[in-house]
Amino acid sequence: MKVIALIAxxxxxxxxxxxxxxxxxxxxxxxxxxxHVSPLYIQEAIExxxxxxxxTAVLAxxxxxxxxxxxxVIFTAGIACVLMLRKKRKGGGD
Amino acid sequence: MLDYVIGKYNFWIYAVLMMIGLYAMMxxxxxxxxxxxxxxxxxxxxxxxxxxxxxxxxxTVPILMGHAQxxxxxxxxxxxxLNPLPHVLMLTAIVVSIATTGVALAIIIxxxxxxxxxxxxxxxxxxxxxxx
Numbered sequence: 573m574k575v576i577a578l579i580a581x582x583x584x585x586x587x588x589x590x591x592x593x594x595x596x597x598x599x600x601x602x603x604x605x606x607x608h609v610s611p612l613y614i615q616e617a618i619e620x621x622x623x624x625x626x627x628t629a630v631l632a633x634x635x636x637x638x639x640x641x642x643x644x645v646i647f648t649a650g651i652a653c654v655l656m657l658r659k660k661r662k663g664g665g666d
Numbered sequence: 667m668l669d670y671v672i673g674k675y676n677f678w679i680y681a682v683l684m685m686i687g688l689y690a691m692m693x694x695x696x697x698x699x700x701x702x703x704x705x706x707x708x709x710x711x712x713x714x715x716x717x718x719x720x721x722x723x724x725x726t727v728p729i730l731m732g733h734a735q736x737x738x739x740x741x742x743x744x745x746x747x748l749n750p751l752p753h754v755l756m757l758t759a760i761v762v763s764i765a766t767t768g769v770a771l772a773i774i775i776x777x778x779x780x781x782x783x784x785x786x787x788x789x790x791x792x793x794x795x796x797x798x
Binding site (some may be wrong): 573574576577578580581582584585588589592593595597598599600601603605606609610611613614615617618624625626627630631635638639642645646648649650652653656657 | 685730775
């Protein structure tokens with residue numbers, strides 16, 4: 573079983589390393605990740621949201637509903653932990 | 667070949683970290699070790715995304731400096747600030763990873779209370795012997 577896991581991990585790793593060839597160099601300012609939508613957010617965040625911190629502007633303003641869903645995830649996880657770990661009372665009465 | 671390794675060394679590190687996590691998830695028998703493997707895997711992905719936001723050449727953190735209100739009329743130098751989008755997305759990913767880790771630890775506590783072991787093969791043997 574461990575041998576199969578090791579072979580699967582090495583093959584997946586080889587596939588990833590094959591894909592590295594296409595990636596941009598470290599810190600390239602013209603890499604695809606920072607040349608399509610990202611300049612728009614850097615330039616317009618202060619005008620549209622009046623927030624100097626761009627990370628906060630995107631998190632709480634542009635992606636506000638995403639953050640709302642994120643709090644739902646945390647709430648659900650907390651409720652699940654409480655329901656699983658509480659002490660079960662013996663008998664049906666309160 | 668040397669340029670291929672050194673120029674993109676960050677991606678090599680993330681690929682190796684990710685495979686350590688994947689092997690721990692598949693090859694280890696202990697449930698806590700599997701969970702640690704999942705956390706290593708998530709950390710590798712988070713580091714990978716953060717590294718795509720890096721810009722060399724004097725870029726700073728994505729917070730506007732100085733007179734924030736006056737920037738509205740001037741053009742903001744895009745090369746002077748790091749890419750904020752990977753940071754935002756990974757903030758969300760860290761929150762989700764904390765939630766999954768918490769729920770997984772709670773499930774592991776329940777498994778330990780019921781079977782008194784965390785080894786996968788021993789749990790399967792107990793289930794087979796008792797016919798559940």
